[in-house]
Amino acid sequence: MNGTDSPDPSNASETAPGPEPRAPHHPVTEGSQASFGTYRRNPVSFVRRGTRLQGRRQTAWDEYSGSWAVDVPRHVADTSVHPDYVFDAEATFGRKAPLIVEIGSGLGEAVTHAAAEHPEWDFLAVEVYTPGLANTLMKIVSGGLTNVRVVQANAPEVLENMLPAGSVHQVWVFFPDPWHKAKHHKRRLIQPAFAEQVAQALEPGGLWRIATDWSNYAVHAREVLDGSPDFQNVHDGERAGSESPLTQVWASGVETVVGGAPVREGRAPVSTTHTGPNEGVDEVGGWAPRFEGRTLTSFERKALEAGRLVFELTGKKKS
Structure with missing residues (x-):
């Protein structure tokens, strides 16, 4: 996930409590605060590292966004959703079909591959x-x-409003930013x-699919x-012990390297220093199991080439 160019609020909890940040001269309503690095007083999960478009991407945006990008009314930020706006999928797609939402779609590899494989879904x-x-438009x-x-x-x-x-x-959340540091x-x-927001959007029995290539985030997501x-783990208790990818990662020590590069002497591995104790066996x-509907993206391929494993979770919304 990426984010806004506004000041990074990530160290807010390490300082004395202060008033909630406000943008000058703009009214603020609860639920539309992403431009200040927060949403409902919680820090947003993204930092937008660049928004400039050039060449083919600029051309694609100019030519196709009007047809394929949802025109969302904003309130403050260019990533906010006005609290009064409701998406009408049936009117947008011109039919009534199951709706799949991918959060953090990146370059669009997974979502466009799945759309081609499942023309019966939106x-x-x-x-x-x-x-x-x-x-993605291209x-x-x-x-x-x-x-x-x-x-x-x-x-x-998007989920709440x-x-x-x-x-x-x-709802698919594949390889979200792991935010390694404890702070x-x-x-x-x-x-x-x-999780509450995902459950609100899902139909009864709907699935929440999660994938990450970092054990720290995998353990965190499993706990959530x-x-x-609102959810039951579809694979509760499965792939434990020696069959667990977590056990295999602990045994291999692969996460003592980051992206395939050795950790500098005297430095703790970025990926494992905050995971808690290595329990040896999960x-x-x-x-x-691997979700067959997720194509192997360039991002995932790089993770596998670095020797990391992919952890997957599937939650089913309770009726």
């Missing part, structure tokens, strides 16, 4: 990174896809409050899923 790609959205057009739309917006606002309750068939864990997208009263399990 897809909404949620992303804040403009070049990624432009890249893939939509080159693939002749009619069942994908993109939206540039803060994910919690924009999507009608019970309107989504599946940044509050910025992770997957939190108990986010298992602690949610007796909990709960990991899903």
Whole structure:
């Protein structure tokens, strides 16, 4: 996930409490604060590292965003969703079909591949990174896809404000920013409050699919899923012990290297210094098998080439 160019609020909890940040000369309503690095007083999960479009991406945005990007009314930030706006999927796609929402769609590899494989489903790609959205538009057009739309917006606002309750068939969160440092864990997208928002958007029995290539975030996501009263872990207890990818990661020591590069002498590994003790064997399990509907993206391929493993979870909304 990426974010705004506004000041980074990630160290806010390390200082004395102060008033909630406000932008000068602009009214602020609860639920539309992403421009200040927060949403409902919680830090947003993204930092927008660049929004400039050039070349083919600029051309794609100019030519195709009017047709394939959802025109969301804003209130303050260019990634916010006005609290009064409701997305009408049936009117947008011209039909009634199961809606799949991918949060953090990146360059659009996963969502456009899935849309081509499942023309009977409709897809909404949620992303804040403009070049990624432009890249997705190119893939939509080159693939002749009619069942994908993109939206540039803060994910919690999409789930809570924009999507009608019970309107989504599946929510996908693949490889969200892990925010390794302990002081940044509050910025992770997957939190108990986010689980509530996912559950609100999903239909009864709808699925929440999660994938990450970092054990720290995997353990965190499993705790959030298992602690949610709204979900049941579809694979509760499965792939525990020696079959657990967590056990395999602990045994291999692969996360003592970051992106394939050795950790500098005297420095703790970025990925494992905040995971807690290495328990040797993961007796909990709960990991899903690889989701066949997720294509192997360039991002995932790099993680696998570095020797990391992918952890997957599937939550089913309780009826």
